[in-house]
Amino acid sequence: MLAKVYVTLKTGVLDPQGKAIHHAAETIGYQGIEDVRQGKYFEIRLNPSLADDQARTEVEKFAHDVLANPVIENYRVEIVR
Amino acid sequence: MLAKVYVTLKTGVLDPQGKAIHHAAETIGYQGIEDVRQGKYFEIRLNPSLADDQARTEVEKFAHDVLANPVIENYRVEIVR
Numbered sequence: 001m002l003a004k005v006y007v008t009l010k011t012g013v014l015d016p017q018g019k020a021i022h023h024a025a026e027t028i029g030y031q032g033i034e035d036v037r038q039g040k041y042f043e044i045r046l047n048p049s050l051a052d053d054q055a056r057t058e059v060e061k062f063a064h065d066v067l068a069n070p071v072i073e074n075y076r077v078e079i080v081r
Numbered sequence: 082m083l084a085k086v087y088v089t090l091k092t093g094v095l096d097p098q099g100k101a102i103h104h105a106a107e108t109i110g111y112q113g114i115e116d117v118r119q120g121k122y123f124e125i126r127l128n129p130s131l132a133d134d135q136a137r138t139e140v141e142k143f144a145h146d147v148l149a150n151p152v153i154e155n156y157r158v159e160i161v162r
Contacts, residue, residue, distance in 0.1 A: 006122055021123075025143060032128045032139045041087055041122035042102075045115045058113045062106060 001046040003059040004078040007068045008039040042067055055079055082127040084140040085159040088149045089120035123148055136160055 009015050015037050022036040044062075046055050059077050068075040090096050096118050103117040125143075127136050140158050149156040 008122070008124065018123075021147070024147065028147075030139060030143055032131045032136065033125055033143065034128055035126040037124045039122040039124065041089070041120040042099075043089065043118045043120065045117075047113045047115055050113045055113065058111060062111055062114065066102070066105065066109075 001048050001050065001055060002080045003042075003044040003046055003055065004080065005042040005044065005059065005063045005067055006039060006076045006078075007042075007063070007073050008075075009037060010072055010074055013072045040067070052079060052081075082129050082131065082136060083161045084123075084125040084127055084136065085161065086123040086125065086140065086144045086148055087120060087157045087159075088123075088144070088154050089156075090118060091153055091155055094153045121148070133160060133162075 018035070018037040021038065022033065025033045025036065042063075044059060046059070050058070056077060056079055059079070063075040063077055064070055099116070099118040102119065103114065106114045106117065123144075125140060127140070131139070137158060137160055140160070144156040144158055145151055
């Protein structure tokens with residue numbers, strides 16, 4: 001069983017890394033790119049004996065406590081069998 | 082128009098950051114987590130006048146040339162209207 005966790009900065013939080021990537025894109029000639037925001041992505045392999053709701057609870061807690069900083073970041077959990 | 086780009090390490094490429102997160106998870110008592118791999122996630126705002134296939138071509142090239150290192154990383158592009 002696999003969990004995918006997406007962590008993104010909340011709207012309004014400055015993203016200097018994304019800005020740097022956007023600036024690089026403009027410099028080397030990508031015209032269609034208007035803004036870039038960088039987030040994090042985690043693939044978590046879970047014990048297959050966990051039930052779906054147990055798995056979701058455990059990963060939600062892990063994302064909230066460890067992977068994301070809930071003050072400035074949002075996170076989303078997806079469970080894949 | 083929004084593009085989402087997911088960058089992950091290829092299978093077999095060592096992921097010390099993921100290993101460190103996994104180790105932390107074990108230490109603080111998450112029993113169900115068997116492995117963690119960390120990737121990157123980008124949200125790219127595109128010029129809305131681009132056609133879907135133009136947008137995909139531009140973002141695929143950008144992901145290949147700038148966001149990912151194709152020697153050790155895979156990437157996946159999703160276009161959202």
